[in-house]
Amino acid sequence: MAEKVLMKGNEAIAEAAISCGCRHYFGYPITPQTEVAAYMAKRMPKIGGTFLQAESEIAAINMVIGAAAAGVRVMTSSSSPGISLKGEGISYMAGCDLPALIVNVQRGGPGLGGIQPSQSDYFQATRGGGHGDYHLIVLAPASVQEMAELTVRSFDLADKYRVPCMLLADGTMGQMMEPVTLGQSGGGTAEKPWALTGTGMRRPHNIINSLSLTPDELERWNVDRYKRYAQIAANEVMYEEYLCDDADVIVVGFGIAARVARNAVNSARAAGIRAGMFRPITLWPFPKEALFARAATAKAFVSVELSMGQLIEDVELAVRCTRPVSLCSRTGGMIPSPAEVLAAIKAAGAAQKGGN
Amino acid sequence: MTVLPELRARVTVLAGHYGSGKSTVALACAELLRSRFPDGRIALADLDIVNPYFRTADCGDALRKEGIGLIASGFASSNVDVPAMPGDAYRITGDPGLRVVVDVGGDDRGALALGRYAPALLAEGDLDMLGVINACRPLTRTPQDAAGVLREISAACGIPFTGLVNCTNLGRDTDAGTVVSGLAFAEKVAELTSVPVAFSAARRELCGALPDGMRVLPVSRIISHGGIENF
Numbered sequence: 001m002a003e004k005v006l007m008k009g010n011e012a013i014a015e016a017a018i019s020c021g022c023r024h025y026f027g028y029p030i031t032p033q034t035e036v037a038a039y040m041a042k043r044m045p046k047i048g049g050t051f052l053q054a055e056s057e058i059a060a061i062n063m064v065i066g067a068a069a070a071g072v073r074v075m076t077s078s079s080s081p082g083i084s085l086k087g088e089g090i091s092y093m094a095g096c097d098l099p100a101l102i103v104n105v106q107r108g109g110p111g112l113g114g115i116q117p118s119q120s121d122y123f124q125a126t127r128g129g130g131h132g133d134y135h136l137i138v139l140a141p142a143s144v145q146e147m148a149e150l151t152v153r154s155f156d157l158a159d160k161y162r163v164p165c166m167l168l169a170d171g172t173m174g175q176m177m178e179p180v181t182l183g184q185s186g187g188g189t190a191e192k193p194w195a196l197t198g199t200g201m202r203r204p205h206n207i208i209n210s211l212s213l214t215p216d217e218l219e220r221w222n223v224d225r226y227k228r229y230a231q232i233a234a235n236e237v238m239y240e241e242y243l244c245d246d247a248d249v250i251v252v253g254f255g256i257a258a259r260v261a262r263n264a265v266n267s268a269r270a271a272g273i274r275a276g277m278f279r280p281i282t283l284w285p286f287p288k289e290a291l292f293a294r295a296a297t298a299k300a301f302v303s304v305e306l307s308m309g310q311l312i313e314d315v316e317l318a319v320r321c322t323r324p325v326s327l328c329s330r331t332g333g334m335i336p337s338p339a340e341v342l343a344a345i346k347a348a349g350a351a352q353k354g355g356n
Numbered sequence: 357m358t359v360l361p362e363l364r365a366r367v368t369v370l371a372g373h374y375g376s377g378k379s380t381v382a383l384a385c386a387e388l389l390r391s392r393f394p395d396g397r398i399a400l401a402d403l404d405i406v407n408p409y410f411r412t413a414d415c416g417d418a419l420r421k422e423g424i425g426l427i428a429s430g431f432a433s434s435n436v437d438v439p440a441m442p443g444d445a446y447r448i449t450g451d452p453g454l455r456v457v458v459d460v461g462g463d464d465r466g467a468l469a470l471g472r473y474a475p476a477l478l479a480e481g482d483l484d485m486l487g488v489i490n491a492c493r494p495l496t497r498t499p500q501d502a503a504g505v506l507r508e509i510s511a512a513c514g515i516p517f518t519g520l521v522n523c524t525n526l527g528r529d530t531d532a533g534t535v536v537s538g539l540a541f542a543e544k545v546a547e548l549t550s551v552p553v554a555f556s557a558a559r560r561e562l563c564g565a566l567p568d569g570m571r572v573l574p575v576s577r578i579i580s581h582g583g584i585e586n587f
Contacts, residue, residue, distance in 0.1 A: 005492050006527055007375075007493075007494055011494060015494055032409055035374075038374075039495075042495060043495075171409065177375060179528070179529040182494075
């Protein structure tokens, strides 16, 4: 079905997951991601899949662990407070080297927070979110089409590297409707010889486990896992650049913030300011080399976010503090307006001129 | 030239599949009634207690400026946003001088809230119960599926449909062909359900490219999160 349809971001995630062979969904409803679960509830029974509304987020993530251990493509979705509840299970999945997709359609926090869009789970997502040494691969879509495409990519990356992947969206991305062309990507081709599929009395049994009471063994597991993380960082970085080549001021933002930023960049260009936009698509691994390369010519950076300033720390690290980085953000469910971003671009440009 | 919809009944109800365009059509219907009855009292009722995003209730100030009353939970989008209807909603059935456009929540779950008002609406009998269809929505891609959703809605609220609205669109990618092919789709749903197509809805700037005599409700606004522009 390569035809174009009109979908909500949340629906696009669900349909894309089904299109690439996911037949197991475990979740618990929470605004603003409930349409993922509602869509799965309608579709899964018709295609021989499993939709299960668990008794809690904690139960749901543990069901994901079980299905992933059995080698099938499986996912869960939630919004910020629900992802916190899943944190323990996500850490266990990382420790067990299990591939799965976890979707976070963020809402304002902390605590129960609100139901409007937010990007304030950036630290939680990019630093792992649970306990222990681990990373998730974190992908940030900026359109409904990307919600679909990055869902498929998440499953592929999770299988390829045996790591849990997170799709980090926000309430606006989940709720907005846009035209989408859905591909049919099949079911993934990764061999999973480690999966618990029954020995058939023909091989030694597999063990899926994150527990080791032998410190040198646990250290070895962690070191081996970080070798895979290094491969991911070397091979899987994704980003988009817009008018960066001659830009004096580069706006950095992901997801919905990047859409606002792009409009502001266009307005800045119309006003004669050389502005550009850099959009990380993988938030982990962060495109730090590409951003650092831009620091050679750009004079200042502006981090646009729906949080009190989280992405900005990775921007500062990436440019190694060689250029000033200012923050343009709203929080609590508010979204920076193109005018606010334009003002931040102008301020960053003016400060540089004054400084030189 | 296209022809405007009739909207003869005192109460016009828009129900349909989730995301089919009910709120957009409801808003345009209220605007049309406003222009057609300059001295009449017009109200838009938001019965969507299912989804708290992008609701008609969020347009209250803009509507009041245009002389369109809003019937919606006073607590919508507030800290006590509970799935309950306000007492004000009894004006839908209790105020015979009021022309009302009712925006119902999506699918059969959304239509449950309408059931509360069904006995009085059916007793009065001055009602258009319109089923909104978008052939480009992924779960209603066949006339059979679209008809199935409408049957579920009727069963949930206890009101039979009297007309269909072709609101087929692909967002910013919509062209006249999308609307025209959507009408053919809606005609097939009409055959399956024995409910006639009442009219189509299309962005105002597309209306000039639609066939002469086609019955079309021009749409000039959509309900969205403020200030966000698409790519």
